[in-house]
Amino acid sequence: MTRRASSISLRSPRLSAGCESPSASSTFASAILGPESEEWVKQWSSINARDLIDSRIVAVEADTSVEDACDAKDIPCLAVKAPPGSTRYPFLGLFDFSDVNAFLTLAATRHTIPPHELKANSSADQIMSAARSGHVPVHLVSNLSEKNFLETVQYDATIISLLATFARGTHRVLVHSLPPSNDFLGMVSDRGLLSWFFAYAERTPSFRSYLDNTLYTLGLPSLHIHSSVVATTGTAQVLDAMRLMSEQGVSSIAVTDEEHGTLLSVVSVTDVGKMVVPSESNQILSAPLHQFIAQIRARDGSTDGVDKYPIYLVSPTTKLSFAIQKLLATNAHRLFVTDNDYLPPAAYPVSSTGSLCGIVSIVDILSLFAVIANIRDVDPTKRMRQRRASSSSSQSSRSGRVSHDFTRSRSSSRASLPLSASPRIVAASGDTRGSISNLDTFQWSELVSPRKVE
Numbered sequence: 001m002t003r004r005a006s007s008i009s010l011r012s013p014r015l016s017a018g019c020e021s022p023s024a025s026s027t028f029a030s031a032i033l034g035p036e037s038e039e040w041v042k043q044w045s046s047i048n049a050r051d052l053i054d055s056r057i058v059a060v061e062a063d064t065s066v067e068d069a070c071d072a073k074d075i076p077c078l079a080v081k082a083p084p085g086s087t088r089y090p091f092l093g094l095f096d097f098s099d100v101n102a103f104l105t106l107a108a109t110r111h112t113i114p115p116h117e118l119k120a121n122s123s124a125d126q127i128m129s130a131a132r133s134g135h136v137p138v139h140l141v142s143n144l145s146e147k148n149f150l151e152t153v154q155y156d157a158t159i160i161s162l163l164a165t166f167a168r169g170t171h172r173v174l175v176h177s178l179p180p181s182n183d184f185l186g187m188v189s190d191r192g193l194l195s196w197f198f199a200y201a202e203r204t205p206s207f208r209s210y211l212d213n214t215l216y217t218l219g220l221p222s223l224h225i226h227s228s229v230v231a232t233t234g235t236a237q238v239l240d241a242m243r244l245m246s247e248q249g250v251s252s253i254a255v256t257d258e259e260h261g262t263l264l265s266v267v268s269v270t271d272v273g274k275m276v277v278p279s280e281s282n283q284i285l286s287a288p289l290h291q292f293i294a295q296i297r298a299r300d301g302s303t304d305g306v307d308k309y310p311i312y313l314v315s316p317t318t319k320l321s322f323a324i325q326k327l328l329a330t331n332a333h334r335l336f337v338t339d340n341d342y343l344p345p346a347a348y349p350v351s352s353t354g355s356l357c358g359i360v361s362i363v364d365i366l367s368l369f370a371v372i373a374n375i376r377d378v379d380p381t382k383r384m385r386q387r388r389a390s391s392s393s394s395q396s397s398r399s400g401r402v403s404h405d406f407t408r409s410r411s412s413s414r415a416s417l418p419l420s421a422s423p424r425i426v427a428a429s430g431d432t433r434g435s436i437s438n439l440d441t442f443q444w445s446e447l448v449s450p451r452k453v454e
Contacts, residue, residue: 049188065135090182097251214320
């Protein structure tokens with residue numbers, strides 16, 4: 001990504017409206033639409049969801065071990081079969097890298113959870129009991145992340161139905177077969193739907209013009225205060241990043257420079273699934289993130305001998321069309337928005353341009369399209385807020401102090417970032433004593449069942 005020499009003004013009301021609501025943003029976004037938007041929606045309503053299926057459904061038995069499920073490395077999501085006699089036929093739920101991350105985090109930090117609290121959480125208690133026996137069935141970990149819900153649409157559903165579902169924060173939808181069959185045709189991802197919209201823009205000039213609006217003019221909820229920028233520093237440990245993603249209900253976090261607060265890289269739950277699980281060692285959990293990132297880059301570059309590590313940056317003046325292109329090209333769920341009024345020292349790489357001031361995600365963009373389609377109650381951050389509220393409540397009960405104001409409670413964090421016109425920054429605490437001081441007593445065999453010797 002080329003660095004811009006010019007800066008932008010942060011005095012725009014779209015960047016400083018701290019009390020702005022999601023509905024206000026929707027109203028603003030709708031205000032720039034022309035009468036042609038009605039024709040767009042009419043065309044969207046004529047496209048069947050089943051025509052957008054972008055992956056087959058790969059099912060695993062409910063009793064499959066988490067480790068064996070993780071061996072399906074090139075499959076982003078698995079469907080967990082319901083056992084015989086279950087009322088949730090044919091699938092209990094879904095399983096992906098977010099659930100893997102939540103599982104590993106639970107196992108690695110289990111000693112910080114009081115026994116009575118662990119007993120009160122039936123899922124966590126069952127998982128830990130199964131881990132001690134050496135076999136954790138995947139059905140116990142399905143949607144442990146609370147961001148991988150099983151959502152379905154009917155055979156005759158249209159793109160409008162997909163928008164209504166994805167606008168609530170869902171990432172995948174299963175499409176039913178033609179009745180009376182109880183089977184499913186396949187799966188549609190939020191990325192697949194975004195790709196369809198980008199192709200639609202290529203053949204629809206008026207919609208392409210709409211996508212040429214800049215991010216800050218469109219009122220994306222995560223660009224302002226309605227979603228936090230979740231970040232930690234390169235000196236934090238891998239387990240810190242894993243726990244932060246699990247607690248905050250996100251699939252990736254920003255890794256920043258400790259001194260300047262500039263974006264250096266990104267770590268995702270996919271990285272955890274592809275790097276931590278195969279290592280079969282607890283030592284990787286205590287590795288600093290800058291070392292972990294170097295391993296990720298080496299892995300990605302080893303495929304064809306070049307460094308393919310993507311840059312996840314946009315600015316408030318970036319066109320929505322370019323942001324969509326970058327999301328699709330990098331296979332990312334979100335991009336980090338930086339303020340180009342701040343430029344780091346020349347010693348820092350191009351990927352660390354500017355100070356973090358927000359994010360833009362696939363769900364944010366699909367939610368904009370849902371507003372155009374007049375879908376009611378569009379709230380792309382609802383599930384994330386629920387997940388964070390649940391996590392904060394759990395932390396409060398263990399620490400004995402209120403933790404809903406995460407920034408205030410972590411004011412002494414080494415990852416506190418000096419930001420201008422920024423949404424709330426959620427950062428990993430510099431105090432890791434509660435999470436990894438006892439890693440020497442942590443055995444990998446308690447996370448996953450031992451590999452079978454061929």
